[in-house]
Amino acid sequence: MVYTRKNPALLIIGVIMLVYWLAVSTGMLDGLLKVLKTTGSKPEMIQLSLIFGVVGVVIGLWQWFGSHTEGELDYYSSAIAGGMFILLVAMLVRWYLDPLVRLASTAIGPVIPGKRYIHGVFGLNYIVLGIVAGMIIVNVFKIPDWAQNGVRISRLGLKTGVILLGTLYSLGELVQLGKLSVVLIGFFVLGSVGLVLWMGSRRHISNSMGGVLSAGVGVCGVSAAVAAAPVVQAKSEEIAYTIGTILVFGVICMFLFPVIGHLLGMGYIQFGAWAGTGILNSAQVAGAALAFQPRGIETLKVAEIFNITRVLFLPIIVLWLAVWYVRREAAAGVTVQQVDTSRVIFEKFPLFVLGFILMFALSSTGIFAPAQHYQGRYFDNSKSKLLEEKDLNTLKAESGKLQRDDEKQALARLLESKKTQSINHDTTLRGIVNSGVLSKDANTVLTKAHNAVYHTAKKISAFRKWLAWLFAFGLTGLGMQITMAAMRQAGGQPLVIGGVVGTAKAVFSLIVVLLFVRETI
Amino acid sequence: MKARRILLASHGTPGAKAAEAAAFGLCEPGGRIRHLVVVPDFWKGMLGDDWLNNAAVHVRFGRYVEGQLEREIVAHAETVAAEAKRRGLDYDCELKFGKPADCLVAVARHGEFDLVVIGSPRPKGVEGLRSRMDPETLAKGLTVPLLTVPHPGRDGGRRKDME
Numbered sequence: 001m002v003y004t005r006k007n008p009a010l011l012i013i014g015v016i017m018l019v020y021w022l023a024v025s026t027g028m029l030d031g032l033l034k035v036l037k038t039t040g041s042k043p044e045m046i047q048l049s050l051i052f053g054v055v056g057v058v059i060g061l062w063q064w065f066g067s068h069t070e071g072e073l074d075y076y077s078s079a080i081a082g083g084m085f086i087l088l089v090a091m092l093v094r095w096y097l098d099p100l101v102r103l104a105s106t107a108i109g110p111v112i113p114g115k116r117y118i119h120g121v122f123g124l125n126y127i128v129l130g131i132v133a134g135m136i137i138v139n140v141f142k143i144p145d146w147a148q149n150g151v152r153i154s155r156l157g158l159k160t161g162v163i164l165l166g167t168l169y170s171l172g173e174l175v176q177l178g179k180l181s182v183v184l185i186g187f188f189v190l191g192s193v194g195l196v197l198w199m200g201s202r203r204h205i206s207n208s209m210g211g212v213l214s215a216g217v218g219v220c221g222v223s224a225a226v227a228a229a230p231v232v233q234a235k236s237e238e239i240a241y242t243i244g245t246i247l248v249f250g251v252i253c254m255f256l257f258p259v260i261g262h263l264l265g266m267g268y269i270q271f272g273a274w275a276g277t278g279i280l281n282s283a284q285v286a287g288a289a290l291a292f293q294p295r296g297i298e299t300l301k302v303a304e305i306f307n308i309t310r311v312l313f314l315p316i317i318v319l320w321l322a323v324w325y326v327r328r329e330a331a332a333g334v335t336v337q338q339v340d341t342s343r344v345i346f347e348k349f350p351l352f353v354l355g356f357i358l359m360f361a362l363s364s365t366g367i368f369a370p371a372q373h374y375q376g377r378y379f380d381n382s383k384s385k386l387l388e389e390k391d392l393n394t395l396k397a398e399s400g401k402l403q404r405d406d407e408k409q410a411l412a413r414l415l416e417s418k419k420t421q422s423i424n425h426d427t428t429l430r431g432i433v434n435s436g437v438l439s440k441d442a443n444t445v446l447t448k449a450h451n452a453v454y455h456t457a458k459k460i461s462a463f464r465k466w467l468a469w470l471f472a473f474g475l476t477g478l479g480m481q482i483t484m485a486a487m488r489q490a491g492g493q494p495l496v497i498g499g500v501v502g503t504a505k506a507v508f509s510l511i512v513v514l515l516f517v518r519e520t521i
Numbered sequence: 522m523k524a525r526r527i528l529l530a531s532h533g534t535p536g537a538k539a540a541e542a543a544a545f546g547l548c549e550p551g552g553r554i555r556h557l558v559v560v561p562d563f564w565k566g567m568l569g570d571d572w573l574n575n576a577a578v579h580v581r582f583g584r585y586v587e588g589q590l591e592r593e594i595v596a597h598a599e600t601v602a603a604e605a606k607r608r609g610l611d612y613d614c615e616l617k618f619g620k621p622a623d624c625l626v627a628v629a630r631h632g633e634f635d636l637v638v639i640g641s642p643r644p645k646g647v648e649g650l651r652s653r654m655d656p657e658t659l660a661k662g663l664t665v666p667l668l669t670v671p672h673p674g675r676d677g678g679r680r681k682d683m684e
Contacts, residue, residue, distance in 0.1 A: 155572040223573035230585035236593055239567065239586060247569050283570040311573050347577050483566035488651050
């Protein structure tokens with residue numbers, strides 16, 4: 001079968017991107033960009049639209065006019081049009097829809113104390129809007145035939161994003177977050193799997209339904225249900241109920257979690273830990289983290305460590321459920337096929353996690369950020385590095401708001417020396433910013449002190465930009481795979497049990513995070 | 522009322538079973554029942570937003586779901602076929618993938634039928650999968666009379682047996 005369509009769609013997308021490149025680079029759109037306050041994104045617009053415009057035109061011409069035969073090249077080429085379609089939607093959302101929503105929201109004014117606007121409270125940024133745009137496209141307009149194959153490569157974008165994220169952790173962060181995530185995920189995964197099985201036995205659901213539902217609700221949502229369904233031999237109705245329920249829950253959580261996080265004044269680490277633990281579906285964890293903190297990646301870094309921990313639990317839980325299912329069925333006198341444990345572990349092991357570890361290891365060697373880049377920052381006492389008198393007054397006026405001794409001492413040290421003194425000092429001051437205890441003005445001063453001593457290496461800075469695009473691309477594409485038809489299947493016992501256990505998991509993980517997770521690591 | 526050639530849409534749910542009972546009751550002795558089973562197209566979206574699993578897991582899941590649906594449909598069709606045989610009716614089964622109403626209209630147009638029989642959606646509060654049958658598409662597309670049999674869960678199941 002030949003997959004590549006002889007269709008002008010890819011060529012048209014390429015031409016649109018090139019026309020856009022021309023319009024932006026010649027300054028034709030300067031007025032519009034100024035109104036939308038996106039002039040800062042102009043270099044990115046020029047670069048991306050030129051590169052992908054050329055790719056679209058060249059490959060589009062070949063696809064439309066060339067001859068195609070069955071084979072590897074044809075298969076991979078058939079995915080390009082869909083990938084470019086997702087990218088075009090992600091560009092429109094990031095460069096136009098997001099700024100428009102922000103402008104409208106700012107015009108309406110703050111909706112809650114602390115000068116929070118609608119778009120901030122509901123996390124209406126390019127990530128969430130991208131997912132929503134994807135969902136609207138698939139459910140209202142349908143994905144065009146020529147784009148069907150390519151929509152699936154959004155998974156590649158997300159996995160590449162997670163792999164690249166590996167470059168942004170320090171060993172300390174990874175160890176601390178890793179320990180925290182193993183404890184929290186271990187407790188909540190095992191707890192929710194056990195609770196689903198217990199409730200299932202009380203409500204007399206079948207073993208297969210208990211198995212597929214507990215994997216979905218307990219581990220990482222649809223991914224776990226997909227992995228577990230064949231192993232526990234779930235019936236079609238049970239699969240439809242479970243996946244429908246998880247999709248509904250995931251979408252609700254993605255919108256609800258950032259709102260609650262902002263209302264409770266949670267910091268980045270607290271929110272990342274909560275989203276990574278409490279949201280049933282792993283795709284929405286990244287979405288909620290980026291909705292909570294659209295202009296930074298601290299929350300995403302925490303949430304993704306929790307996501308990776310969940311994924312690493314997946315083969316273990318699937319194996320456990322497989323053995324549990326075989327034993328339960330055997331006890332009931334039903335003959336079922338024995339489980340091939342090595343195959344389950346090998347097949348379900350998430351290989352992209354190895355890529356994440358490799359990038360972290362490479363980053364640790366300093367290959368992306370040479371040592372001299374950081375040299376002497378903390379010892380530079382030139383005037384440009386010091387805080388000004390008005391900055392110090394802003395901080396002094398709010399120093400009484402701090403409760404923790406280490407934070408009080410860190411602020412006093414900053415007021416005395418007018419600059420950040422060490423990495424640990426900087427970390428504590430960042431913790432104050434993340435906790436949201438001080439006003440926006442005070443946090444701006446603390447960020448200024450941080451920027452005076454901390455500069456991201458060029459490569460790391462580039463990785464951050466790529467990450468934003470990879471996650472925007474991946475999540476917009478995943479939005480195109482969330483169909484209302486699948487969500488409408490939510491029902492039956494999975495809706496009852498999944499609803500109870502999912503809500504309990506979200507609420508209890510919130511309590512645990514608020515009580516035990518601190519805003520510094 | 523009796524009919525010689527009946528198109529029956531059913532997929533084993535309580536509502537569909539009521540339709541089966543009605544179709545058998547309404548079919549003339551020696552008549553023919555064409556049994557249409559539609560696998561709804563929502564199954565295409567059942568991988569949802571899974572991004573963690575690799576292609577091998579997706580293929581295994583796809584094959585499993587396909588095999589499972591086939592097993593369930595074959596078991597259901599065998600039951601209906603046995604009942605048809607017991608009553609001396611001519612029976613054949615047709616499997617389609619897509620939107621149930623579109624499939625039903627297409628099959629009804631291409632065959633010669635006197636009556637189309639379907640079950641009705643489950644009443645509120647009764648457990649079961651959501652009905653995917655769009656009555657408007659049927660009303661606009663069918664050229665033969667349509668009988669929608671009440672769900673056995675409705676009105677305390679007073680009309681559960683049409684025989």
